[in-house]
Amino acid sequence: xxxxxxxxxxxxxxxxxxxxxxxxxxxxxxxxxxxxxxxxxxxxxxxxxxxxxxxxxxxxxxxxxxxxxxxxxxxxxxxxxxxxxxxxxxxxxxxxxxxxxxxxxxxxxxxxxxxxxxxxxxxxxxxxxxxxxxxxxxxxxxxxxxxxxxxxxxxxxxxxxxxxxxxxxxxxxxxxxxxxxxxxxxxxxxxxxxxxxxxxxxxxxxxxxxxxxxxxxxxxxxxxxxxxxxxxxxxxxxxxxxxxxxxxxxxxxxxxxxxxxxxxxxxxxxxxxxxxxxxxxxxxxxxxxxxxxxxxxxxxxxxxxxxxxxxxxxxxxx
Amino acid sequence: xxxxxxxxxxxxxxxxxxxxxxxxxxxxxxxxxxxxxxxxxxxxxxxxxxxxxxxxxxxxxxxxxxxxxxxxxxxxxxxxxxxxxxxxxxxxxxxxxxxxxxxxxxxxxxxxxxxxxxxxxxxxxxxxxxxxxxxxxxxxxxxxxxxxxxxxxxxxxxxxxxxxxxxxxxxxxxxxxxxxxxxxxxxxxxxxxxxxxxxxxxxxxxxxxxxxxxxxxxxxxxxxxxxxxxxxxxxxxxxxxxxxxxxxxxxxxxxxxxxxxxxxxxxxxxxxxxxxxxxxxxxxxxxxxxxxxxxxxxxxxxxxxxxxxxxxxxxxxxxxxxxxxxxxxxxxxxxxxxxxxxxxxxxxxxxxxxxxxxxxxxxxxxxxxxxxxxxxxxxxxxxxxxxxxxxxxxxxxxxxxxxxxxxxxxxxxxxxxxxxxxxxxxxxxxxxxxxx
Numbered sequence: 001x002x003x004x005x006x007x008x009x010x011x012x013x014x015x016x017x018x019x020x021x022x023x024x025x026x027x028x029x030x031x032x033x034x035x036x037x038x039x040x041x042x043x044x045x046x047x048x049x050x051x052x053x054x055x056x057x058x059x060x061x062x063x064x065x066x067x068x069x070x071x072x073x074x075x076x077x078x079x080x081x082x083x084x085x086x087x088x089x090x091x092x093x094x095x096x097x098x099x100x101x102x103x104x105x106x107x108x109x110x111x112x113x114x115x116x117x118x119x120x121x122x123x124x125x126x127x128x129x130x131x132x133x134x135x136x137x138x139x140x141x142x143x144x145x146x147x148x149x150x151x152x153x154x155x156x157x158x159x160x161x162x163x164x165x166x167x168x169x170x171x172x173x174x175x176x177x178x179x180x181x182x183x184x185x186x187x188x189x190x191x192x193x194x195x196x197x198x199x200x201x202x203x204x205x206x207x208x209x210x211x212x213x214x215x216x217x218x219x220x221x222x223x224x225x226x227x228x229x230x231x232x233x234x235x236x237x238x239x240x241x242x243x244x245x246x247x248x249x250x251x252x253x254x255x256x257x258x259x260x261x262x263x264x265x266x267x268x269x270x271x272x273x274x275x276x277x278x279x280x281x282x283x284x285x286x287x288x289x290x291x292x293x294x295x296x297x298x299x300x301x302x303x304x305x306x307x308x309x310x311x312x313x314x315x316x317x318x
Numbered sequence: 319x320x321x322x323x324x325x326x327x328x329x330x331x332x333x334x335x336x337x338x339x340x341x342x343x344x345x346x347x348x349x350x351x352x353x354x355x356x357x358x359x360x361x362x363x364x365x366x367x368x369x370x371x372x373x374x375x376x377x378x379x380x381x382x383x384x385x386x387x388x389x390x391x392x393x394x395x396x397x398x399x400x401x402x403x404x405x406x407x408x409x410x411x412x413x414x415x416x417x418x419x420x421x422x423x424x425x426x427x428x429x430x431x432x433x434x435x436x437x438x439x440x441x442x443x444x445x446x447x448x449x450x451x452x453x454x455x456x457x458x459x460x461x462x463x464x465x466x467x468x469x470x471x472x473x474x475x476x477x478x479x480x481x482x483x484x485x486x487x488x489x490x491x492x493x494x495x496x497x498x499x500x501x502x503x504x505x506x507x508x509x510x511x512x513x514x515x516x517x518x519x520x521x522x523x524x525x526x527x528x529x530x531x532x533x534x535x536x537x538x539x540x541x542x543x544x545x546x547x548x549x550x551x552x553x554x555x556x557x558x559x560x561x562x563x564x565x566x567x568x569x570x571x572x573x574x575x576x577x578x579x580x581x582x583x584x585x586x587x588x589x590x591x592x593x594x595x596x597x598x599x600x601x602x603x604x605x606x607x608x609x610x611x612x613x614x615x616x617x618x619x620x621x622x623x624x625x626x627x628x629x630x631x632x633x634x635x636x637x638x639x640x641x642x643x644x645x646x647x648x649x650x651x652x653x654x655x656x657x658x659x660x661x662x663x664x665x666x667x668x669x670x671x672x673x674x675x676x677x678x679x680x681x682x683x684x685x686x687x688x689x690x691x692x693x694x695x696x697x698x699x700x701x702x703x704x705x706x707x708x709x710x711x712x713x714x715x716x717x718x719x720x721x722x723x724x725x726x727x728x729x730x731x732x733x734x735x736x737x738x739x740x741x742x743x744x745x746x747x748x749x750x751x752x753x754x
Contacts (some may be wrong), residue, residue, distance in 0.1 A: 008637075008639075009638065009639065009640060009641055009651070009652070009653055009655075009674075010639050010640045010651065010674040010675075010676065011640075011651045011652070011653045012651055012676045012736075013651075013736055013738070013739035013742070014638075014642075014646070014647060014648050014649055014650070014651070014723070014728075014738065014739075015646060015647045015648070015669075015728050015729050016642055016646040016647075016649065016669075016736065017331065017332075017483065017646045017647070017729065018649065018728065018729055018731070018734060019729055019730050019732075020676060020731070020734045021687075021729075022733075022734070023680055023681075023683055023733055023734050024733045025732070026683075026685070039567075055572070076680070076681075079680065081683075091387055109462065119681060120680075120681045120683060121681040121682045121683045121684055121733075122681070126559070130458060223462030231347050238433075242619060256683045256684045256685040256686065257683055257684045261684060261686040261689050261697070261699070262686075262689070264556075309697065310695055311695060312568075312694055312695045312696055312717045312720055313326065313555060313559075313564060313565055313568050313571075313694040313695050314565055314566060314568040314694075314717075314720060315568075
């Protein structure tokens with residue numbers, strides 16, 4: 001009947017137009033947001049920090065590609081998610097960690113936590129967090145040997161010391177706790193990407209501005225840590241700037257796949273992270289609890305989502 | 319989710335309303351029209367003519383005894399040359415009456431404005447006008463205007479949102495036929511004894527808002543209400559909520575909460591019928607898209623082939639790869655430009671290869687964009703998973719039937735999942751009771 005018929009025309013379901021946001025664009029935004037902290041890690045801990053992060057990224061990409069090749073699945077490294085995992089894993093390691101251990105961590109994150117559960121979108125726990133915890137338990141000494149910032153030393157020799165939270169936990173030499181400004185800028189001991197609250201905040205604001213993340217989880221997480229510290233009679237500013245709170249709240253706890261989808265669920269998730277973090281810091285035997293808090297809340301995510309499902313239009317809640 | 323907002327969730331889509339300022343051009347009768355006997359929801363019409371009959375403009379050529387149906391009129395004068403089954407745009411074989419036009423466009427002599435004195439004669443006139451929901455649903459208007467609980471209806475809402483990108487036919491109607499529009503509405507309010515009329519228009523059409531406000535200045539019962547220019551502002555449930563704040567409980571109809579919704583084109587058609595007696599035989603259609611030589615608004619006779627309509631707009635620009643009947647968000651991709659303009663056709667869009675490419679689906683990353691975009695507060699990603707698992711119980715629990723297939727979820731999905739389409743399949747699964 002017509003001039004253009006079956007075969008020459010594409011017939012597909014509506015809508016026929018889509019937004020230009022893609023998974024890889026989102027991951028690229030996360031990577032952009034991580035750049036300030038990466039730069040600061042180099043400034044604070046020297047080139048080895050960058051090199052260790054690059055090692056994690058490269059091995060994450062290779063493990064993802066290799067695994068998908070072996071099980072004959074489509075390659076998905078173009079979505080950049082393994083790059084994000086690599087950077088985040090690197091950020092969670094002391095800059096002095098042997099390279100091979102970082103590679104073991106990458107294997108853990110990509111193959112065990114992500115791919116064996118079905119790949120992107122299917123893992124129930126955050127790959128980088130889980131890998132960090134496995135490394136911490138497997139290689140406790142190298143994972144808790146903290147190089148001190150170059151600036152404090154004026155030398156590139158590997159000199160190590162305690163993290164601010166470590167000093168607090170030991171309860172001695174409390175007068176050696178760093179100033180708020182050092183904590184804010186990141187010139188303290190710690191995992192290589194977690195120390196600079198300022199750089200992480202810049203990245204977090206970028207993610208909020210790009211609408212990659214919503215503010216609920218970071219606000220609830222950081223807010224809970226602040227209030228908890230205040231109620232416990234401790235310095236709340238110290239607690240939100242020290243350790244992994246900023247990195248965890250903006251970049252790890254907001255991982256789509258392992259955090260709730262509903263707004264109230266996100267708030268519960270963030271509050272839960274804050275509570276567990278502070279409970280471990282103040283009452284546990286570890287100085288820091290951000291990783292554990294996020295992992296534990298990851299596990300609760302499906303339940304939180306189910307319990308916080310809102311009413312649909314028409315007033316019915318299932 | 320809506321703790322801070324009194325509005326339902328919505329999305330921003332680029333408007334692409336390039337044809338807004340092009341006045342409607344009347345397309346002359348083509349050599350042949352192909353008029354489908356299934357142009358509404360409900361029972362299809364039976365042909366009231368036989369091959370060889372001579373027909374005139376406005377003559378009934380199809381009708382049905384069924385309650386949910388509306389008569390179909392000849393849009394041309396000429397000779398019936400065939401009555402056979404043709405594949406419709408919806409993929410169904412329907413009876414189609416082919417009329418060879420004599421180009422005289424002779425109007426049936428008996429055609430006269432209807433005598434309307436009360437509700438019954440009004441409803442009868444609405445039926446005789448052949449009117450169906452011209453916004454797309456094509457539900458027979460006389461049925462919609464006469465619910466059992468009509469006495470409880472206090473608000474009559476006209477959908478002037480035209481939230482679909484590209485489409486400007488309703489806008490042109492508001493600009494060119496505002497008198498017929500307001501007249502149709504006034505009559506409707508009068509004979510259905512409804513206290514209040516609202517014309518909801520998106521703020522991206524300020525001239526239409528001004529024009530209509532001037533028209534209803536002396537009619538306090540009619541209010542022109544500004545709506546945010548977001549999608550899907552014109553969805554029935556969305557429109558009712560945004561204009562009155564009322565929600566329709568699941569399983570109920572708009573009339574149950576005191577509202578009836580109709581749209582701009584329907585009101586203009588009604589106004590025309592009341593004034594002249596001319597039933598619905600032509601439709602304002604926006605012809606646009608990057609594969610159309612001269613995009614414009616056209617008044618096309620019902621039964622005109624898409625290919626002829628596009629020819630009238632200067633033909634194709636390059637090779638079309640996708641032709642859509644309706645808007646890009648909810649419209650139907652047709653497989654042939656031999657399809658015809660029906661009562662509910664409001665747009666014909668043709669796109670080139672680049673715009674026709676369907677993006678590749680990737681894995682869901684649980685980002686929640688679909689959940690935040692859904693005007694009905696559904697969980698599209700969960701629905702999609704339930705559908706994939708053939709889990710009828712979960713589909714029902716998640717209220718899949720509330721989905722109006724507006725396409726917001728698919729639009730915002732970074733994984734390019736065709737969520738909206740999956741929900742359509744999910745609704746089918748629920749109807750079938752699931753497969754074991």
